[in-house]
Amino acid sequence: GIQVEQSPPDLILQEGANSTLRCNFSDSVNNLQWFHQNxxxxxxxLFYIPSGTKQNGRLSAxxxxxxxxxxLYISSSQTTDSGVYFCAATExxxxxxxxxxxxxxxxxx
Amino acid sequence: KAGVTQxxxxxxxxxxxxxxxxxxxxxxxxxxxxYQQTPGQGLQFLFEYFSETQxxxxxxxxxxxxxxxxxxxxxxxxxxxxxxxxxLYLCASSLHNANTGELFFGEGSRLTVL
Numbered sequence: 388g389i390q391v392e393q394s395p396p397d398l399i400l401q402e403g404a405n406s407t408l409r410c411n412f413s414d415s416v417n418n419l420q421w422f423h424q425n426x427x428x429x430x431x432x433l434f435y436i437p438s439g440t441k442q443n444g445r446l447s448a449x450x451x452x453x454x455x456x457x458x459l460y461i462s463s464s465q466t467t468d469s470g471v472y473f474c475a476a477t478e479x480x481x482x483x484x485x486x487x488x489x490x491x492x493x494x495x496x
Numbered sequence: 497k498a499g500v501t502q503x504x505x506x507x508x509x510x511x512x513x514x515x516x517x518x519x520x521x522x523x524x525x526x527x528x529x530x531y532q533q534t535p536g537q538g539l540q541f542l543f544e545y546f547s548e549t550q551x552x553x554x555x556x557x558x559x560x561x562x563x564x565x566x567x568x569x570x571x572x573x574x575x576x577x578x579x580x581x582x583x584l585y586l587c588a589s590s591l592h593n594a595n596t597g598e599l600f601f602g603e604g605s606r607l608t609v610l
Contacts, residue, residue, distance in 0.1 A: 430601040432601075475539075482527075482529075482551055483529070483552055484529070485541070
């Protein structure tokens with residue numbers, strides 16, 4: 388199966404700062420998603436982005452499928468952005484999402 | 497439109513018991529997948545069901561099983577519980593199949609095995 392690696396594993400920011408989270412995957416993928424896990428454990432969909440660029444408010448994401456990576460940008464971070472961000476992908480021949488280990492983001496006031 | 501609903505949200509069992517978790521997908525979604533999340537192993541795929549058929553299965557022992565009903569609701573069962581089964585169990589639904597569509601997750605069922 389595919390491997391999904393996220394970096395950095397931990398990130399501490401001051402409120403208002405910008406950040407970039409990276410996701411590398413080992414093979415071609417069909418389905419690539421970014422999630423934010425809330426304190427109660429639910430995975431909140433941020434982006435479904437097998438390729439290209441999308442933006443949603445202060446968040447945006449870019450996937451370069453040919454180079455096997457995806458980036459999540461958070462601008463003007465807020466304390467409510469704190470939590471774990473996961474990248475997950477499905478290989479072209481399968482139906483299971485393989486998750487990275489996540490980036491633990493802490494935004495301090 | 498209601499999201500993915502998982503029940504129960506929290507439960508405590510003892511070793512050797514069995515547990516059944518339920519997942520109701522988003523209306524119209526036909527694919528349901530299950531994942532286990534533990535601090536040590538992260539998020540791991542359990543199985544996927546589509547139109548009542550298991551399409552894919554992860555690397556879990558036979559104590560973990562599931563099924564899907566004609567209304568797309570799914571249940572997973574864990575028999576002979578072990579301490580290591582303590583985890584957050586997450587269910588996800590997808591409109592067509594999990595390979596090409598966006599997955600939406602429920603709030604999870606947090607299982608504690610004593």
